[in-house]
Amino acid sequence: MDKTWNNKAWFLVLPVLVLVAFSAVIPLMTVVNYSVQDTFGNNQFFWAGTEWFEELLASDRFWQAMGRNLIFSFIILAIEVPLGIFIALNMPKKGWGVPVCLVLMALPLLIPWNVVGTIWQVFGRNDIGLLGYTVNALGIDYNYVKDPFDAWVTVIVMDVWHWTSLVVLLCYAGLVSIPDAFYQAAKIDGASRWSVFRYIQLPKMQRVLLIAVLLRFMDSFMIYTEPFVVTGGGPGNSTTFLSIDLVKMALGQFDLGPAAAMSLVYFLIILLLSWVFYTVMTNYDAER
Amino acid sequence: MARIDVNHIRHSYLADPRKDSDFALKEVHHTFEDGGAYALLGPSGCGKTTLLNIISGLLRPSHGQLLFNGKDVTNLSTQERNIAQVFQFPVIYDTMTVYDNLAFPLRNRGVPEADVDRKVRETLEMTDLVSWAGRKARGLTADQKQKISLGRGLVRSDVNAILFDEPLTVIDPHMKWVLRSQLKQLHRRFGYTMVYVTHDQTEALTFAERVVVMYDGEIVQIGTPTELFERPRHTFVGYFIGSPGMNVMPVKVEGKVARLGSQSIQLPGALKSAEGAIELGVRPEYVRIGSKGMPVSITKVEDVGRHKVIRAKLEGRDIAAIIGEDDEIPADAKVSFEPAGINIYADSWRVEMGA
Numbered sequence: 001m002d003k004t005w006n007n008k009a010w011f012l013v014l015p016v017l018v019l020v021a022f023s024a025v026i027p028l029m030t031v032v033n034y035s036v037q038d039t040f041g042n043n044q045f046f047w048a049g050t051e052w053f054e055e056l057l058a059s060d061r062f063w064q065a066m067g068r069n070l071i072f073s074f075i076i077l078a079i080e081v082p083l084g085i086f087i088a089l090n091m092p093k094k095g096w097g098v099p100v101c102l103v104l105m106a107l108p109l110l111i112p113w114n115v116v117g118t119i120w121q122v123f124g125r126n127d128i129g130l131l132g133y134t135v136n137a138l139g140i141d142y143n144y145v146k147d148p149f150d151a152w153v154t155v156i157v158m159d160v161w162h163w164t165s166l167v168v169l170l171c172y173a174g175l176v177s178i179p180d181a182f183y184q185a186a187k188i189d190g191a192s193r194w195s196v197f198r199y200i201q202l203p204k205m206q207r208v209l210l211i212a213v214l215l216r217f218m219d220s221f222m223i224y225t226e227p228f229v230v231t232g233g234g235p236g237n238s239t240t241f242l243s244i245d246l247v248k249m250a251l252g253q254f255d256l257g258p259a260a261a262m263s264l265v266y267f268l269i270i271l272l273l274s275w276v277f278y279t280v281m282t283n284y285d286a287e288r
Numbered sequence: 289m290a291r292i293d294v295n296h297i298r299h300s301y302l303a304d305p306r307k308d309s310d311f312a313l314k315e316v317h318h319t320f321e322d323g324g325a326y327a328l329l330g331p332s333g334c335g336k337t338t339l340l341n342i343i344s345g346l347l348r349p350s351h352g353q354l355l356f357n358g359k360d361v362t363n364l365s366t367q368e369r370n371i372a373q374v375f376q377f378p379v380i381y382d383t384m385t386v387y388d389n390l391a392f393p394l395r396n397r398g399v400p401e402a403d404v405d406r407k408v409r410e411t412l413e414m415t416d417l418v419s420w421a422g423r424k425a426r427g428l429t430a431d432q433k434q435k436i437s438l439g440r441g442l443v444r445s446d447v448n449a450i451l452f453d454e455p456l457t458v459i460d461p462h463m464k465w466v467l468r469s470q471l472k473q474l475h476r477r478f479g480y481t482m483v484y485v486t487h488d489q490t491e492a493l494t495f496a497e498r499v500v501v502m503y504d505g506e507i508v509q510i511g512t513p514t515e516l517f518e519r520p521r522h523t524f525v526g527y528f529i530g531s532p533g534m535n536v537m538p539v540k541v542e543g544k545v546a547r548l549g550s551q552s553i554q555l556p557g558a559l560k561s562a563e564g565a566i567e568l569g570v571r572p573e574y575v576r577i578g579s580k581g582m583p584v585s586i587t588k589v590e591d592v593g594r595h596k597v598i599r600a601k602l603e604g605r606d607i608a609a610i611i612g613e614d615d616e617i618p619a620d621a622k623v624s625f626e627p628a629g630i631n632i633y634a635d636s637w638r639v640e641m642g643a
Contacts, residue, residue, distance in 0.1 A: 179377060188393075189392055190367045190393055190397050199381040203381075203383045
């Protein structure tokens with residue numbers, strides 16, 4: 001049978017192509033363009049080649065920001081994933097408690113990021129913040145503006161508060177999909193609570209956990225708004241993550257070339273790490 | 289293995305049951321003999337799974353007692369009752385190998401590893417899974433998974449009973465036969481007490497020595513497959529078992545004669561008591577089509593291979609008959625009922641006929 005060739009069909013995908021071009025491809029290409037040139041006022045461009053990339057990869061500032069970012073992502077994953085699983089396991093499976101819990105869990109996710117930052121910025125202040133004031137009144141010296149450790153604690157607690165719900169909701173979705181028969185069979189087999197978790201619940205949650213880890217990793221690696229609002233990257237550079245550094249460079253110092261180079265490297269790192277995560281976890285899944 | 293006494297058990301899923309219809313299980317009083325193979329047969333929602341879950345301990349009955357070998361186990365947990373249950377959908381532990389799946393119930397009970405190994409190997413043998421032992425359980429087919437579920441019950445030598453909750457629902461038809469005959473074989477070899485819940489009459493009749501037919505939260509009849517076929521105690525059993533089900537028609541009985549509209553049917557005996565709404569039941573297998581008897585108009589002939597099913601109208605009521613594949617239907621067809629196949633029901637329950 002002859003296939004009908006109808007080139008008009010291409011018009012159907014045109015809107016998507018245009019949209020992607022304007023939203024992703026063209027901006028990305030301008031960044032590539034900037035990254036290989038030096039710019040001056042009056043739109044003067046000078047070819048710089050790989051200079052910005054070499055400079056970037058040799059700079060301590062970049063590697064330190066990157067290190068902080070990796071540590072941050074690692075810590076929040078290490079807290080949010082187990083905590084999310086724990087909360088999901090303890091949420092009611094039926095009755096009036098279900099909608100109540102789901103709404104409570106969804107609330108932090110609905111708050112705009114800069115508002116979350118503002119909330120914690122005020123909450124943690126020593127003079128008027130409920131948290132900062134109380135903690136200090138209890139005799140603990142807490143000041144996120146001065147002490148790098150306190151700043152880290154604040155940023156991490158804020159992220160946990162904001163995003164654990166996502167892990168909870170994903171895990172919960174995995175848990176409610178387990179038929180009752182599995183729990184009944186486990187009872188009959190004399191399985192302990194731990195075995196039920198290890199051999200029934202965890203395997204069933206694995207797929208959604210993969211998504212949760214990926215999302216949380218990418219998001220936390222790109223984190224900007226919340227720490228920027230709370231600490232502005234300080235004290236010193238102690239909470240300056242990659243994205244904060246990038247904005248400082250691009251807008252604060254207006255070094256467009258280096259900033260563009262950094263954007264590209266940053267983008268590639270996230271792409272690479274996400275790919276590694278995904279491959280490792282899906283391979284693990286396939287092997288079993 | 290154990291004898292299981294279900295002692296006046298009633299169950300309701302409501303917190304405060306008041307009337308009879310609040311009960312999923314109205315009142316069940318029955319003994320499952322040690323080593324017997326029973327089928328609980330009934331339509332969806334008749335309470336058979338409820339009864340099974342009460343036996344296994346997943347549900348605690350609202351009223352009544354459950355005894356294993358005379359010992360009250362009503363308040364014991366599932367684990368303490370030591371029963372095995374196979375569910376409608378195969379329950380396997382995805383991440384474990386077939387071997388580990390079978391070893392799981394033993395290891396949970398702290399059985400020494402040497403005994404675990406011996407028992408698991410025996411069970412692999414019994415369930416034909418030897419060559420799969422080292423495989424991850426998740427990649428297997430539905431019938432193999434269901435065998436694993438069964439194997440986890442068989443592996444414990446001391447189980448009191450093995451309960452099946454519609455275990456063949458997700459199995460391909462040709463494998464159903466294989467699994468069912470393997471079950472029967474296991475039963476014969478090891479004498480487990482087996483209770484098998486199903487809504488499929490073929491499954492029930494081929495698996496069990498005694499079939500317990502349930503309807504609307506009650507046991508309506510317990511009997512061998514033949515008894516259920518020949519002498520259904522309740523019109524429901526008549527409808528439910530057999531294909532097509534029993535013909536049931538309202539009649540008036542005078543002595544040894546039943547009147548159906550303008551027709552009269554000779555009964556094998558007089559009724560011992562005849563109160564309530566009287567119905568006559570006769571299975572299609574006992575309906576004869578020929579040139580003698582009551583006039584009918586045939587509406588449809590279904591050829592199902594081994595025999596033909598005749599659908600006809602008798603005195604304005606639908607009636608089914610089964611005739612041989614090669615039997616002829618006369619032009620002016622008439623029907624008669626074989627006396628041996630006639631049952632009389634008063635308010636849906638069978639009444640005995642005297643000589």
